[in-house]
Amino acid sequence: MSHMYTRLNAIITTIGLCVISNSSFAASISVSAATSLYNAFQDIAKAYVQQYPEDQVQLNFGASGALLQQMQNGAPVDVFASADQQTMDQAQARNLVQAKDRINFVNNKLVLITPKKGGVTVRSLKDLQQNGIKHIALGNPAYTPAGRYAQAAMEQAHLWNKVQPKIVNVNNVRQALDYVANQSAEAGFVFGTDAAIMPDKVSVAITIPTRKPVSYPIAKTVASKEPAAAYRFIRFIRSAKGQQILKNYGFQGAS
Incomplete structure (x- = not known):
């Protein structure tokens, strides 16, 4: 398990990735983004530079919730991208972002995954009650959008209280993905784009309907010291080039 935690820590902790040009730069911006955007945003940052x-x-x-807390505690952030509207609503309520500066830029979907090899058969959420499933990896609903979406879906199916003893609360969707990929959990909830990263290790058992679209908002922060560059980065994400990169990773256009 040690190698797994080493890998997880690289995502759970604050990650700084600098994409620097050879020439002197006019602006340096800090972008805080939901873990599910990890691969796509690395490519976007490189293309932007x-x-x-x-x-x-x-x-x-x-x-998303952890990033919100970081901003609340004074972390310097110019652009914030969350995996749900609720977290961005909280950022707005705390005057960390303004309504005029937020916009939805991409959509995703919630899925239930199982290990590719030797996994149990799951055709519906009710199958999570079977004895073969002892651990369900789930981002903590207190601060992970995927966890909140999953909890809402299980509550709607009247399953939340029944399967709660099996729930393994993890820090983010990538950790849930790793738990299932390494067969530390027999099932887990992640976004579709996360599952697509490890098609050789996990299978998408079912796509979970959500009451509202899994839409991702992005915004320049109120405290941004480089507002022009922050707006420029957001425009790039919404451009054809930025949207194509997101599409390459399985994201869908914002509705």
Whole structure:
């Protein structure tokens, strides 16, 4: 398990990825983004710097709620991208972002995954009650959007109280993905784009309907010291090039 935790810690903790041009930069921006955006945003940051070589981008990933707490505690952030509306609503309520600066830029879907090899058969949420499933990896609903979506789905199916003893609360969707991939859990809830990263190790058992679309908002923060560059980065994400990169990773266009 040690190698798994080593890998997990690289995502759970604050991650700084600097994409720096060879020339002197005009602006350095810090982007805090939901863990499910990890791969796509690394590619986006590189493509952005190629187009705007005067800028520098630092990426920070984590559960949306954890990133919100970091901003609340004074972490310098220019752009915030969360995996749900609720977290961005909280950021707005705390005056960390303004309504005029937030916009939905991509959609995702919630899925239930099982190990690719030797996994149990799951055709519906009710199958989570079977004896073969002893551990269900789930991002802590207190601060992970995927966890909240999953809890709501299980409550709607009248299963939450029945399967709660099996729930293993993890820090984010990538940790849930790793638990299932390493067969430390027989099932787990992640976003579709997370499952697509390990098609050789996990299978998507079912796609979970959600009451509201799994839409991702992004916003320049109120405390941004580089507002022009922050807006420029957001425009790039919404451009055809940025959207294509997101699509390459399985994200869907914002509705």
